[in-house]
Amino acid sequence: MTTADLVLTGGNVHTVDPAQPHADTVAVRDGRIVWVGYAAEAPAWVTGAADVVRLDGRTLLPGFVDAHNHVRLGSDRECVQLAGADSVEAVAARLRDWDRAHPGVGWVEAEGYAYVGLENGAHPTRQQLDAIIPDRPVVVFSYDVHTLWLNTLGLTGLGIDDADQPFGTAELDAEGVPTGFITDFAVKGLSRAGVRALRDRRLPWASTDRQYSRLLTSLDHTVACGITTVVEPQNSPDDIALFERARAEGRLDPRVVLAMFHPPTTTPEERREFARLASAYDDDRLRVGPLKLYIDDVVEPHTAALHEDYANEPGHRGATYYEPTDFADLVADLDRDGFQLFVHATGDRGITTVLDAVEHARLVNGPRDARHQIVHVECLRHDDLPRFAELGVVACMQPRHASPDLAGPGHAWAEAVGERRWHQAWPLRSLQEHGATLAFSSDWNVAEMEPMVGIYSAVTRSPLAGGDAWQPEEAVSVADAVRGYTMGSAVANFCEHDRGSITVGKLADMVVLDQDPHTVDSAKLADVAVLETWVGGERKYAS
Structure with a gap:
């Protein structure tokens, strides 16, 4: 056996692989994991590696997979x-x-x-x-x-x-x-036509230079957060050049999955363009594939679609961007063409409409492993909980959004839906218990990018600064939250074969933490720091 290129040893390795949950040593060759186990049992071709990194008891996890992160929009330093x-x-x-x-x-x-x-x-x-x-x-x-x-x-x-x-x-x-x-x-x-119109009208924020600056800043922050694969969920074909440029300049440190935006005005020719791009960009560093759609908007300004009236605006329930039957036909068409769909849905009626559409697509086209995602799932009625698993729909969720300091009592989200529906807010545990695949993400820059902040929020349902939990019955365990940011998001994006766990044969994407999130006081989870980030066996970040 050829000697390993790299060995990380002496660590507290949580693999997120049930076949071998724990280890202290990982060996890498040609960018992939070739051995996982305990140093005392390691063969000579592992112990003889030229590059040996001593973890000194620090914790090693699979690299985080952020399933919904607007790295191209990012945070703009000019704002x-x-x-x-x-x-x-x-x-x-x-x-x-x-x-x-x-x-x-x-x-x-x-x-x-x-x-x-x-x-x-x-x-x-x-x-x-x-x-x-x-x-x-x-x-x-x-x-x-x-x-x-x-x-x-x-x-x-x-x-x-x-x-x-x-x-x-x-x-x-x-x-x-x-x-x-x-x-x-x-x-x-944020559509192709919208961004072009903003550029034509000279809004500085929309310029190509500002977009590229935001992208670079976000990509650097991504690996600093331990994120080794990031899903940018809303792009037009015009935006791919930004990622190509970053790759050419050696700035594309995380792996990137790009979803193309499919607004209601999308033409058949644009769909064919999406398919061509998916064929052209399909490697483990930069992949184009899914389509992003909206069924409703957001709760705070009362533009999400609810089954019942907004608590502070009687007579108003929001709206969907499509009539339900039209949306069902659209989803069936796109599903027939083999696309994976990311559908933004925040209100309970919006979510129901998406589930109904996926059910219709399965009846028309037959079931397939589509892994369509409902993104956000902020306000979900109980009757729809089992339908995610039944229909193979992934719940792509942002735990930090459920924090009481952002959405809880006294804030616009909670006041809009009303206390009677608070039990429907970001039902992480309920979806998990009903068999849904949970993919966790930040939705940067809507909330902090750091996965440990999201894990803290998923586990505690408390404000970031500490305090009382909101809807604590929907909290999940640390292990479940880590899985949501690793294997859950890998499965959601069809990359579980080479990402999401520390397993022989997978890409050597890993993160070193200063503390073990499984044993640290839950109130301190957000303080767990990323020390190193490895992508394909290369150290892309060190604190």
């Missing part, structure tokens, strides 16, 4: 950062501070607005932003990047004078004047 601004006054202070520090006539762009300062479903207005910065165009991206908030000059700068825009839907007041609040941005503004 005012509003994360943590928990009042209109705090938002105003940050905008004014940035304006004073960056005098001029260009755009003021901000991100991370968390729908604060709103009551009874009200939306922010241009007049509120005008009172903060009246003499420069301002655009504020919500933390979920589903809505925009603009001042009067911002509306003028983007040429918004009616409701229907290529990058969103502008709310109008009683006189037909845009209010400054734009919905449907994730569906229209």
